[in-house]
Amino acid sequence: MTLEARDVARSGLSTRRASEVAGLVRAVPDFPEAGVTFQDITPLLADGEALHDVVRSLARSVSGPQVDLVVGMEARGFLLGAPLAIELGVGFVPLRKEGKLPPPVEAVTYDLEYGSARLEVRSATVPAGARVLVIDDVLATGGTAAAAVDLVERCGAEVVDVQFLLEIDALAGREALAGRAVTSLWGVPA
Ligand SMILES: O=P(O)(O)OC[C@H]1O[C@H](OP(=O)(O)OP(=O)(O)O)[C@H](O)[C@@H]1O
Numbered sequence: 001m002t003l004e005a006r007d008v009a010r011s012g013l014s015t016r017r018a019s020e021v022a023g024l025v026r027a028v029p030d031f032p033e034a035g036v037t038f039q040d041i042t043p044l045l046a047d048g049e050a051l052h053d054v055v056r057s058l059a060r061s062v063s064g065p066q067v068d069l070v071v072g073m074e075a076r077g078f079l080l081g082a083p084l085a086i087e088l089g090v091g092f093v094p095l096r097k098e099g100k101l102p103p104p105v106e107a108v109t110y111d112l113e114y115g116s117a118r119l120e121v122r123s124a125t126v127p128a129g130a131r132v133l134v135i136d137d138v139l140a141t142g143g144t145a146a147a148a149v150d151l152v153e154r155c156g157a158e159v160v161d162v163q164f165l166l167e168i169d170a171l172a173g174r175e176a177l178a179g180r181a182v183t184s185l186w187g188v189p190a
């Protein structure tokens with residue numbers, strides 16, 4: 001994994017602790033399909049101290065103005081987004097996969113590293129003008145995150161921060177989020 005000095009400093013973790021926490025993520029070759037190396041965060045989630053460390057680190061990584069709302073994508077974005085919202089003292093809005101939220105909803109279809117999907121939001125839960133932090137576990141191609149930003153902005157809110165636990169450097173997902181404030185706690189090469 002690549003632990004950039006600036007990211008470690010912002011996270012508030014020592015380089016050693018940041019490496020330990022990042023080391024809990026398991027790289028699984030050829031899952032869910034050949035050629036994809038899946039970043040399995042379940043060992044990190046199952047470790048109470050590591051989970052607490054990453055949630056605090058994400059909260060410390062918030063850049064720019066005060067955040068009013070955290071928005072996370074189904075499913076793994078929920079696992080970090082709700083605790084992050086609690087840490088920041090704000091509410092949490094779930095972006096759900098197709099057909100899970102009652103109408104009316106805004107929806108967007110997008111491509112990701114393996115396949116395509118549709119995300120929906122209840123626009124009534126995202127106030128116009130709200131300053132929103134979008135959070136997910138993994139930045140791969142950036143398709144999911146770009147779709148999330150699009151949905152939030154369609155509600156009339158402002159995306160002030162986009163955060164990830166980790167990013168897959170080789171897939172250059174940041175390019176799909178050009179012009180945004182994007183933070184990940186660490187990068188993995190592929
Ligand atoms: O940058 P991208 O190429 O868009 O990929 C990243 C997305 O892929 C994973 O979610 P997935 O759709 O597999 O769903 P899950 O959270 O329900 O497992 C991950 O949690 C991100 O949301």
Ligand SMILES: Nc1ncnc2[nH]cnc12
Pocket residue numbers: 036037038039040112113114138140141168
């Ligand atoms: N390689 C990967 N590992 C975990 N989640 C992902 N989402 C998209 N690509 C992924």
